[in-house]
Amino acid sequence: MLTTACEEQAECSLSGKQFVRLKDFIYSHCGIKITEAKRTMVEARLRKRLKSLGIESFSLYCDYLFSAKGMEEELTHMIDQVTTNKTDFFRESAHFDYLARKALPELTAIKKTITVWSAGCSTGEEPYTLAMVLSEFAGGRPGVRFMILATDISTRVLEKAKVAVYDGETVEPIPPALKHKYLLRSKDRTRDLYRMKPELRECVKFRQLNLMDGDFGFREQMDIIFCRNVIIYFDKPTQEQLLKRFCGLLSPYGYLFMGHSETLFGMDLPLVQAAPTVYRKRP
Numbered sequence: 001m002l003t004t005a006c007e008e009q010a011e012c013s014l015s016g017k018q019f020v021r022l023k024d025f026i027y028s029h030c031g032i033k034i035t036e037a038k039r040t041m042v043e044a045r046l047r048k049r050l051k052s053l054g055i056e057s058f059s060l061y062c063d064y065l066f067s068a069k070g071m072e073e074e075l076t077h078m079i080d081q082v083t084t085n086k087t088d089f090f091r092e093s094a095h096f097d098y099l100a101r102k103a104l105p106e107l108t109a110i111k112k113t114i115t116v117w118s119a120g121c122s123t124g125e126e127p128y129t130l131a132m133v134l135s136e137f138a139g140g141r142p143g144v145r146f147m148i149l150a151t152d153i154s155t156r157v158l159e160k161a162k163v164a165v166y167d168g169e170t171v172e173p174i175p176p177a178l179k180h181k182y183l184l185r186s187k188d189r190t191r192d193l194y195r196m197k198p199e200l201r202e203c204v205k206f207r208q209l210n211l212m213d214g215d216f217g218f219r220e221q222m223d224i225i226f227c228r229n230v231i232i233y234f235d236k237p238t239q240e241q242l243l244k245r246f247c248g249l250l251s252p253y254g255y256l257f258m259g260h261s262e263t264l265f266g267m268d269l270p271l272v273q274a275a276p277t278v279y280r281k282r283p
Contacts, residue, residue, distance in 0.1 A: 014039065018062050019042065025066075029210070030210060049077055080154045083154050095257050096130075107224070112144050113144075115220055115221065117218075119209075119226065120228075131196075131200050136178070151209035158208055164196035164201050166195075224254060243264065256281070
């Protein structure tokens with residue numbers, strides 16, 4: 001009886017072999033490096049999928065995931081569970097100050113239509129922050145137009161971003177004047193909820209994208225790329241490969257904004273530093 005109980009417990013846990021198989025697949029498919037220290041986190045998150053699917057063990061779940069049917073039906077759900085999505089409105093606010101004060105005036109002196117990419121946009125706080133900043137900038141400059149593309153590998157966070165409903169605590173970092181101008185408060189005052197106004201939502205186009213895909217599928221060059229606190233999940237060779245592809249996509253004099261915990265040290269890239277974690281492409 002004791003042996004049977006132990007076997008049942010083992011079946012309900014993520015084994016070392018199963019974890020290695022999953023983390024190796026996630027790395028090859030998404031570029032995300034998951035260490036042994038994250039094993040408990042992966043197990044806890046995937047347990048929700050087992051419960052949702054009515055699957056009794058991780059062994060059976062892996063069999064399903066790696067089947068042709070699983071690759072078609074379950075892969076996206078698995079990626080949704082294991083990826084981390086942490087973001088805020090006006091996160092690392094110095095970037096948005098630099099954008100409005102320096103980058104946008106310089107770019108619009110060259111061209112009037114500015115194309116921006118929020119890569120790893122999570123639940124939408126970053127691209128909607130960009131939409132507010134660019135709307136404010138364009139408002140006083142006739143002829144200036146912009147478009148914002150926001151992408152993420154997780155379909156779950158993209159759905160939330162498209163709905164654009166946030167609670168009061170989440171929208172707290174937005175300056176009051178911008179909050180009044182661009183957000184709608186719920187008529188039900190017992191629910192502390194806000195939604196981006198339609199005109200702001202229309203500024204952002206959301207798309208599911210795996211940064212490891214060989215072709216991003218963009219027809220236009222990007223004048224500004226925000227890819228902040230994303231490459232920290234990749235190893236150094238993957239980071240450099242991805243950043244070279246970003247540089248190939250950037251227009252001459254285009255800007256790349258990185259997270260403050262990220263560095264380009266030791267990488268051979270056609271970029272010059274314009275400000276802390278802000279880089280400009282050499283023409």
